[in-house]
Amino acid sequence: NAGVMQNPRHLVRRRGQEARLRCSPMKGHSHVYWYRQLPEEGLKFMVYLQKENIIDESGMPKERFSAEFPKEGPSILRIQQVVRGDSAAYFCASSPGQERYEQYFGPGTRLTVT
Amino acid sequence: DAKTTQPPSMDCAEGRAANLPCNHSTISGNEYVYWYRQIHSQGPQYIIHGLKNNETNEMASLIITEDRKSSTLILPHATLRDTAVYYCIVDTGGGNKLTFGTGTQLKVEL
Numbered sequence: 001n002a003g004v005m006q007n008p009r010h011l012v013r014r015r016g017q018e019a020r021l022r023c024s025p026m027k028g029h030s031h032v033y034w035y036r037q038l039p040e041e042g043l044k045f046m047v048y049l050q051k052e053n054i055i056d057e058s059g060m061p062k063e064r065f066s067a068e069f070p071k072e073g074p075s076i077l078r079i080q081q082v083v084r085g086d087s088a089a090y091f092c093a094s095s096p097g098q099e100r101y102e103q104y105f106g107p108g109t110r111l112t113v114t
Numbered sequence: 115d116a117k118t119t120q121p122p123s124m125d126c127a128e129g130r131a132a133n134l135p136c137n138h139s140t141i142s143g144n145e146y147v148y149w150y151r152q153i154h155s156q157g158p159q160y161i162i163h164g165l166k167n168n169e170t171n172e173m174a175s176l177i178i179t180e181d182r183k184s185s186t187l188i189l190p191h192a193t194l195r196d197t198a199v200y201y202c203i204v205d206t207g208g209g210n211k212l213t214f215g216t217g218t219q220l221k222v223e224l
Contacts, residue, residue, distance in 0.1 A: 004157075022201060033211065045157065045211035056211060091157050101205075102148065105157030 004106035015034040025094030132189040136202030151198040
């Protein structure tokens with residue numbers, strides 16, 4: 001059973017460009033979470049999604065950031081007009097739901113904004 | 115979610131048991147205790163969770179005090195690969211966001 005997959009593993013963007021981060025949850029998992037880890041800091045929750053629905057986006061910055069988890073395909077975290085402060089590791093996690101809520105994390109995408 | 119308190123760092127000799135404590139004195143009756151770890155730069159790894167009974171799996175054991183105000187994660191035979199930051203998190207388990215604190219940096223040495 002493959003684990004949570006994230007791609008790309010490393011992404012370099014210039015200021016003002018768009019970044020798209022993809023996450024494929026574990027097979028059978030319908031809940032997806034995104035977290036961000038700034039350099040030398042702890043992980044911070046960003047958003048929680050189920051298929052086609054955003055359940056909790058309380059950790060998402062108000063502008064430039066959006067997330068989706070379509071009926072088919074991976075979950076996407078999109079950052080528009082990136083700035084240097086967006087440089088971080090972005091981790092996706094999935095859980096099976098249905099009273100089993102432990103989260104399984106992917107290897108992360110390391111975004112560098114130049 | 116209840117706050118947790120963990121020592122910032124601990125050392126353990128390889129092959130010995132590593133006992134990582136966590137205080138969660140304000141835990142609610144419906145909150146679980148979860149343990150995760152993050153090995154340098156990797157994604158966090160789920161270890162174990164429990165509500166009030168002690169739990170054991172292939173990775174570790176979780177001992178929760180009767181009043182549920184504290185718990186201990188036990189790695190029975192620590193190896194160098196267990197060197198990581200260990201996070202104790204209390205959560206209702208209802209698909210909520212996880213709140214990671216600063217955790218305990220466990221260093222396993224020869």
